[in-house]
Amino acid sequence: MSTNQTASDNISFLKHLRAVRAFRPGTVPEAALKDILDVARWSGSASNRQPWELVVVQDREMLQALVNGEGSIKHVGSAAMAIILVMAGDPDRFPHETYDEGRLSERIMLAAAAHGLGSCIGWFKGNAPSEVKEMLGIPADRLVRTVISIGYPDEEARRAQPKRPQPRKPIAEIVHRERFA
């Protein structure tokens, strides 16, 4: 860790991550992608099983095709790239894999943000997981659900969005000291 990096810099970096759903054209530099994948690789997981593989899609036709399925995945269409998380799919470890998938996703978003890139999580629903496995050559027994869109934020589209009155609950509503009640 470099010496010019302070606790408050890192806290600020963590606090300011927001999902980005609209992207401007422009590809992701290979150096940024390398960093994102390296941060993903170093993710912690239950018993250090690392129950994941990643499919990086940059082909525009494939990105468009991914949007056709069911799910909250519209943002993939304008993204420079998408990372599909392929979890091991052990039915006995469903909660562990799902939890680890969340940890991995958060890190990928943060690593993208480190490079000024926006990202958004989408979940494939209904028949989409099966269709995506077929399209990308992923074995049927894997757990495929999450796609993370990555690209440069379309700031104009972001500014045009209505602001939510309470983007997060206040601390007093979610934190308890020593006892819940």
Add this chain to the structure above:
Amino acid sequence: MSTNQTASDNISFLKHLRAVRAFRPGTVPEAALKDILDVARWSGSASNRQPWELVVVQDREMLQALVNGEGSIKHVGSAAMAIILVMAGDPDRFPHETYDEGRLSERIMLAAAAHGLGSCIGWFKGNAPSEVKEMLGIPADRLVRTVISIGYPDEEARRAQPKRPQPRKPIAEIVHRERFA
């Protein structure tokens, strides 16, 4: 974000997070705890539901009592504090809550690391979730499973640990470009 913070600083910060299971004595400064809770508060979640509450335990007797249950939770005993994640417990949203719980956990660990604090995830197993709910006054219908220990790393204990030959899988083993196969 301050100007002296670079992409490589942030990538390095993200890459170097490791679980810390042994802590030296010393309490967590209130300012650090405030930052950790604020980073937690700003975590993203499915449909922005924020399906979580946190119980912060610093009472030494309670920390010791938490260790008595079943689960990978021994590290709680030497920690300065523990954060118990209390998820909403909606049975229809089990995968979403579990995934969001993973995202939240990763952020709490990173926020601790920003302050030079170590952390470790533990899961309560068997009867421990019910026992912990009883001990902390948490309603029975909530999903309680994760405890995150936080404290200053015991560097001596860490150096004494045997090094794992391959702490993470290589990129070539987990990343596919455009297609899985």
